[in-house]
Amino acid sequence: MSSTVPSTSTTPETGTARVKRGMAEQLKGGVIMDVVNAEQAKIAEDAGAVAVMALERVPADIRKDGGVARMSDPNMIEEIIGAVSIPVMAKSRIGHFVEAQVLQSLGVDYIDESEVLTPADEVNHSDKWAFTTPFVCGATNLGEALRRIAEGAAMIRSKGEAGTGNVVEAVRHLRQIKNEIAKLRGFDNNELYAAAKELRAPYELVKEVSELGKLPVVLFSAGGVATPADAALMRQLGAEGVFVGSGIFKSGDPAKRAAAIVKATTFYDDPKVIADASRNLGEAMVGINCDTLPEEQRYANRGW
Amino acid sequence: MSPLSTPTVGVLALQGDVREHLIALAAADALARPVRRPEELAEVDGLVIPGGESTTMSKLAVVFGMLEPLRERVRAGMPVYGTCAGMIMLADKLLDGREDQETLGGIDMIVRRNAFGRQNESFEASVEMAGIEGGPVEGVFIRAPWVESVGAAAEVVATYDGHTVAVRQGNVLATSFHPELTGDHRVHAYFVDMVRAAQ
Numbered sequence: 001m002s003s004t005v006p007s008t009s010t011t012p013e014t015g016t017a018r019v020k021r022g023m024a025e026q027l028k029g030g031v032i033m034d035v036v037n038a039e040q041a042k043i044a045e046d047a048g049a050v051a052v053m054a055l056e057r058v059p060a061d062i063r064k065d066g067g068v069a070r071m072s073d074p075n076m077i078e079e080i081i082g083a084v085s086i087p088v089m090a091k092s093r094i095g096h097f098v099e100a101q102v103l104q105s106l107g108v109d110y111i112d113e114s115e116v117l118t119p120a121d122e123v124n125h126s127d128k129w130a131f132t133t134p135f136v137c138g139a140t141n142l143g144e145a146l147r148r149i150a151e152g153a154a155m156i157r158s159k160g161e162a163g164t165g166n167v168v169e170a171v172r173h174l175r176q177i178k179n180e181i182a183k184l185r186g187f188d189n190n191e192l193y194a195a196a197k198e199l200r201a202p203y204e205l206v207k208e209v210s211e212l213g214k215l216p217v218v219l220f221s222a223g224g225v226a227t228p229a230d231a232a233l234m235r236q237l238g239a240e241g242v243f244v245g246s247g248i249f250k251s252g253d254p255a256k257r258a259a260a261i262v263k264a265t266t267f268y269d270d271p272k273v274i275a276d277a278s279r280n281l282g283e284a285m286v287g288i289n290c291d292t293l294p295e296e297q298r299y300a301n302r303g304w
Numbered sequence: 305m306s307p308l309s310t311p312t313v314g315v316l317a318l319q320g321d322v323r324e325h326l327i328a329l330a331a332a333d334a335l336a337r338p339v340r341r342p343e344e345l346a347e348v349d350g351l352v353i354p355g356g357e358s359t360t361m362s363k364l365a366v367v368f369g370m371l372e373p374l375r376e377r378v379r380a381g382m383p384v385y386g387t388c389a390g391m392i393m394l395a396d397k398l399l400d401g402r403e404d405q406e407t408l409g410g411i412d413m414i415v416r417r418n419a420f421g422r423q424n425e426s427f428e429a430s431v432e433m434a435g436i437e438g439g440p441v442e443g444v445f446i447r448a449p450w451v452e453s454v455g456a457a458a459e460v461v462a463t464y465d466g467h468t469v470a471v472r473q474g475n476v477l478a479t480s481f482h483p484e485l486t487g488d489h490r491v492h493a494y495f496v497d498m499v500r501a502a503q
Binding site for chain 1: 317318319320321322323324340355356357359360363364367368388389400401402417418422423424425426427428429430432433434440444445446447460461462463465482485486
């Protein structure tokens with residue numbers, strides 16, 4: 001090495017907001033896929049997933065099985081971490097900060113404090129600032145998104161209605177968030193205080209969103225994406241990337257569908273590419289009509 | 305009025321933090337635009353390969369017929385700057401990648417993917433970079449690669465903790481870290497100057 005090369009070794013800072021939020025920036029334009037074992041994780045990586053979400057049961061099965069849904073077995077998460085080279089995420093229950101501590105100790109790259117699992121606390125979400133591992137949280141509207149960010153979430157996703165194969169709720173949540181951001185854009189300083197009160201979110205964050213015209217963290221879509229066109233729809237509605245849960249491994253040909261959803265997510269504004277990606281994918285997951293879902297089975301109502 | 309020309313600089317927009325690079329390039333007086341197709345690539349004077357997931361980017365480059373056009377432009381001397389996953393894409397040789405992972409090459413270096421560790425090991429630190437005036441840059445390292453070794457033609461321009469984290473070879477520049485996430489546009493300005501010099 002030449003002696004003129006500057007050499008630095010200042011003390012590194014880990015777990016900063018920039019490093020946590022920056023990680024989500026790297027996932028943009030990509031697809032994050034739910035997987036329940038190492039084999040599925042490899043299929044997802046082969047298909048071009050930017051990350052996988054390790055969980056014991058995909059949401060469609062959690063719905064079917066009922067009972068309490070919890071953090072996955074550490075063995076299963078470690079197997080998946082060992083099987084792929086892309087980032088691995090895992091879910092903790094809402095407010096279950098010990099599950100989150102366990103996930104952090106396992107070395108997962110992102111923790112999803114998820115309404116898909118049964119909430120452990122009916123009042124409080126986890127204090128996410130206390131962790132080195134970044135968190136993603138679901139939101140149905142802007143106020144909810146900003147409350148999660150205030151708690152330390154470094155990435156937001158729509159909640160959608162996971163495990164239904166029905167994109168209608170994700171569309172509702174994303175439109176809601178985008179519309180509320182657009183409204184803030186038009187507010188002057190006098191109005192932002194009242195807006196913060198109405199949104200039940202910290203004034204500083206409300207002001208930041210008003211100035212940026214977007215969330216201060218990356219916004220993905222989740223819940224009900226089952227086809228390449230669904231993924232492209234979410235991106236055209238403003239999602240910066242897409243989570244796909246049951247939609248891939250509950251379909252007829254997961255490898256092919258996974259690759260197709262990756263393509264459609266990159267070329268979300270090119271109907272020809274989406275058409276090509278949509279050909280001969282075999283059966284999509286059957287899906288559930290959200291109108292017929294009883295209120296207590298709606299995951300989007302969990303969290304506040 | 306700036307006496308300098310305004311080159312058109314693309315950002316490879318298959319996946320990754322494209323938006324942040326577009327903003328940084330615009331701040332550095334380039335005409336910045338996303339590039340996803342060969343015909344878009346043909347219109348730019350220089351290209352940034354952003355941070356992202358390198359396996360995804362590589363796969364999409366193959367699927368959408370971008371790999372060869374990109375390699376041709378790099379071989380023909382188009383200035384290219386890669387951050388993180390972009391550094392991986394510009395490595396002639398890759399360690400800890402997927403077996404089928406294609407890179408464009410461009411710098412005679414061996415890059416180790418995710419060398420600094422997983423997300424919990426991701427960090428920020430000040431980094432002195434040769435050619436960048438005004439003090440160290442803020443290095444944001446996210447599941448970052450490092451450079452194991454470089455060939456004779458490649459010049460190490462920054463190291464951190466004994467590891468090579470920035471390299472330049474002719475018109476090709478690569479950093480392990482993400483200046484696009486910092487709001488400090490000096491590295492982008494340096495690259496835009498490289499693009500101007502090549503015009």
